[in-house]
Amino acid sequence: MVKLVDVAREAGTSVATVSRALNNNERVDPALAERVRAAAAKLGYRPNFVARNLRRQSTKLWLLIISDIEIAFFTSVARGVEDTALKHGYAVVLCNADEDDHKEARYVDLAVAEQAAGVIISPHSDHTHIERLIDAGIPVVLIDRGLDEPVDSVTADSRGGAQAATEHLLQQGWERPACITGPQSAQTAVQRRLGYEDALKSASIKTRRVVHRPFTIEGGRTATAGLLDRNRPPDSLFVANAALTLGVLQELQTRGLRPGTDIGLVCFDDAPWAPFIDPPISVVSQPAYRMGTQAAGLLVERISGGRDAPPRRIVLGTDLIVRSSSLHPAR
Amino acid sequence: MVKLVDVAREAGTSVATVSRALNNNERVDPALAERVRAAAAKLGYRPNFVARNLRRQSTKLWLLIISDIEIAFFTSVARGVEDTALKHGYAVVLCNADEDDHKEARYVDLAVAEQAAGVIISPHSDHTHIERLIDAGIPVVLIDRGLDEPVDSVTADSRGGAQAATEHLLQQGWERPACITGPQSAQTAVQRRLGYEDALKSASIKTRRVVHRPFTIEGGRTATAGLLDRNRPPDSLFVANAALTLGVLQELQTRGLRPGTDIGLVCFDDAPWAPFIDPPISVVSQPAYRMGTQAAGLLVERISGGRDAPPRRIVLGTDLIVRSSSLHPAR
DNA sequence: TCGAACTGAGCAATCGATTACACAGAACAT
DNA sequence: ATGTTCTGTGTAATCGATTGCTCAGTTCGA
Numbered sequence: 001m002v003k004l005v006d007v008a009r010e011a012g013t014s015v016a017t018v019s020r021a022l023n024n025n026e027r028v029d030p031a032l033a034e035r036v037r038a039a040a041a042k043l044g045y046r047p048n049f050v051a052r053n054l055r056r057q058s059t060k061l062w063l064l065i066i067s068d069i070e071i072a073f074f075t076s077v078a079r080g081v082e083d084t085a086l087k088h089g090y091a092v093v094l095c096n097a098d099e100d101d102h103k104e105a106r107y108v109d110l111a112v113a114e115q116a117a118g119v120i121i122s123p124h125s126d127h128t129h130i131e132r133l134i135d136a137g138i139p140v141v142l143i144d145r146g147l148d149e150p151v152d153s154v155t156a157d158s159r160g161g162a163q164a165a166t167e168h169l170l171q172q173g174w175e176r177p178a179c180i181t182g183p184q185s186a187q188t189a190v191q192r193r194l195g196y197e198d199a200l201k202s203a204s205i206k207t208r209r210v211v212h213r214p215f216t217i218e219g220g221r222t223a224t225a226g227l228l229d230r231n232r233p234p235d236s237l238f239v240a241n242a243a244l245t246l247g248v249l250q251e252l253q254t255r256g257l258r259p260g261t262d263i264g265l266v267c268f269d270d271a272p273w274a275p276f277i278d279p280p281i282s283v284v285s286q287p288a289y290r291m292g293t294q295a296a297g298l299l300v301e302r303i304s305g306g307r308d309a310p311p312r313r314i315v316l317g318t319d320l321i322v323r324s325s326s327l328h329p330a331r
Numbered sequence: 332m333v334k335l336v337d338v339a340r341e342a343g344t345s346v347a348t349v350s351r352a353l354n355n356n357e358r359v360d361p362a363l364a365e366r367v368r369a370a371a372a373k374l375g376y377r378p379n380f381v382a383r384n385l386r387r388q389s390t391k392l393w394l395l396i397i398s399d400i401e402i403a404f405f406t407s408v409a410r411g412v413e414d415t416a417l418k419h420g421y422a423v424v425l426c427n428a429d430e431d432d433h434k435e436a437r438y439v440d441l442a443v444a445e446q447a448a449g450v451i452i453s454p455h456s457d458h459t460h461i462e463r464l465i466d467a468g469i470p471v472v473l474i475d476r477g478l479d480e481p482v483d484s485v486t487a488d489s490r491g492g493a494q495a496a497t498e499h500l501l502q503q504g505w506e507r508p509a510c511i512t513g514p515q516s517a518q519t520a521v522q523r524r525l526g527y528e529d530a531l532k533s534a535s536i537k538t539r540r541v542v543h544r545p546f547t548i549e550g551g552r553t554a555t556a557g558l559l560d561r562n563r564p565p566d567s568l569f570v571a572n573a574a575l576t577l578g579v580l581q582e583l584q585t586r587g588l589r590p591g592t593d594i595g596l597v598c599f600d601d602a603p604w605a606p607f608i609d610p611p612i613s614v615v616s617q618p619a620y621r622m623g624t625q626a627a628g629l630l631v632e633r634i635s636g637g638r639d640a641p642p643r644r645i646v647l648g649t650d651l652i653v654r655s656s657s658l659h660p661a662r
Numbered sequence: 663t664c665g666a667a668c669t670g671a672g673c674a675a676t677c678g679a680t681t682a683c684a685c686a687g688a689a690c691a692t
Numbered sequence: 693a694t695g696t697t698c699t700g701t702g703t704a705a706t707c708g709a710t711t712g713c714t715c716a717g718t719t720c721g722a
Binding site: 345346348351358363385388 | 669670671672673674676677678679
Binding site: 078246271 | 407425446602603610
């Protein structure tokens with residue numbers, strides 16, 4: 001590897017001058033600077049970030065720790081974060097915590113040890129590890145899931161969206177809805193459940209029919225099976241995420257039940273395939289990409305601006321997209 | 332931040348001893364080592380990786396550079412890589428090159444600058460930047476897409492899978508297939524096209540009907556529109572990836588054409604939603620997770636074992652999964 | 663008993679880039 | 693002509709952990 005001292009030798013000057021010339025020409029003779037640049041190019045010099053970071057005690061690297069990379073929502077978020085980061089000269093790397101507390105902790109430690117410039121994280125549960133980041137003075141922005149901590153956050157209005165979705169089912173004429181949501185530990189799962197219950201309350205429906213499961217296809221399948229095997233099974237479902245939805249569809253298919261005909265269905269989180277399912281799925285859509293850009297924006301401000309400005313919580317609205325799966329056959 | 336010297340002071344010894352005690356006790360008095368560990372724990376010491384990496388000239392970090400994070404195939408690969416990496420003590424971060432040469436170059440530079448222990452990459456095109464990695468002595472494993480370079484690689488048998496898919500269409504009784512594939516620059520796109528053409532050749536069909544597009548929903552849509560607007564439109568489609576497939580479905584829906592009834596359809600790459608589309612999509616499935624674990628295995632061997640062992644190319648088989656979209660109504 | 667071999671621990675060099683400080687020479691003021 | 697300021701460059705300290713080298717003290721064999 002060619003290093004600063006090699007460039008200095010080639011250009012016939014000192015390492016200090018080379019460093020200055022290559023960085024921002026702060027008072028370096030233009031002719032010399034040009035010679036240095038030429039020498040660096042000739043030798044193919046690439047700065048060693050490890051050394052630079054050690055000296056500067058800072059990096060241009062963000063960690064984006066997401067709770068499950070297989071959820072399409074997060075990949076859109078990631079793209080939003082990345083596009084914004086790039087504009088501000090930061091590189092973003094993704095870490096997949098996989099809904100696993102232990103893995104999340106590992107990545108948080110990585111952020112500290114590598115002295116990341118900032119972290120955007122969708123915390124797995126309330127019992128999270130962001131304290132370590134705060135202790136280490138690393139700016140943090142929460143995404144998708146908020147916490148009680150005084151930290152910047154960007155979330156979608158899960159509760160409102162869930163309520164709207166459930167009200168839509170009721171308006172359609174479905175009478176016995178159920179809710180399939182994620183684990184109790186996930187704030188989004190709880191919020192979506194609460195929104196569902198808000199709608200039931202307004203409609204004076206007493207039976208709750210709520211099932212918590214991991215946010216997975218398998219979770220959706222078993223939850224659906226359990227609900228349909230009850231004595232008084234639900235006639236419609238509000239499902240809290242796209243992975244769960246695939247499991248629901250699988251179980252419905254097995255039983256020969258057709259959404260929109262035999263059972264009403266609305267899901268949280270729009271997926272690119274939702275319009276092509278048989279029948280097309282009605283969904284609550286979240287502005288995933290925009291959540292990413294907003295979170296990145298907050299992080300940039302937090303890093304460069306005031307570190308002790310009061311935390312900001314951005315809540316973005318959701319849209320109900322009615323397709324066919326939620327329509328009642330009688331109407 | 333508490334550092335080694337603080338721990339040394341607390342434990343009443345020198346930094347050298349603390350370092351040794353905290354690493355692998357190589358000849359440190361057990362009692363002293365215990366005192367050191369206690370001091371470290373009390374002070375909450377976390378090693379500074381930046382400094383460690385600089386000194387050791389090596390890290391425990393892998394970069395996984397994938398060409399598009401929104402493709403579900405890659406997220407499965409990522410999980411495979413990660414699970415294996417973890418077992419061997421490496422941390423993996425994902426970088427999304429987004430089918431963009433420039434972004435890919437940025438991440439390759441990041442790998443060099445951060446002195447990554449290894450890189451797994453699905454190169455955007457032949458004109459790739461892995462030479463820089465090789466020059467820097469960083470072990471590389473290619474995934475999904477191979478190159479002419481003498482580098483380890485793990486790929487799926489795209490050509491064979493495409494051929495099998497196309498032969499299946501022909502056997503079903505479809506007579507005028509077309510192929511919608513990715514950009515010429517992507518090796519997988521070309522291989523799948525070639526497999527398609529192999530099948531046509533065996534069946535003595537002369538008309539090729541091949542369209543190249545970016546691997547996106549929009550690409551699938553416009554390709555389908557273009558094909559159907561021809562004088563003699565195809566009666567069936569072989570589509571080279573899941574994103575393209577969504578675009579195809581969109582256009583077919585617009586025109587009121589139903590796969591398996593009005594037009595035959597087989598797609599490369601199984602997606603979790605494929606069974607639930609109307610009608611369920613026949614696909615060629617790739618062992619994505621296993622590709623990830625295999626690639627990680629190669630990288631581990633390359634790092635620890637011989638750096639100059641001859642490169643290995645692993646090609647994994649694919650499975651044709653017949654659902655309904657490819658069936659001919661006459662049969 | 664004496665020297666060789668070994669053990670455990672500390673000193674100081676090292677990784678590569680940045681930057682505080684020093685300093686020579688030019689430009690300028692008096 | 694002499695002192696002051698400014699410019700551009702070089703020397704050396706620094707970031708924090710690792711590790712080669714050194715050395716005091718101990719063990720062991722002859």
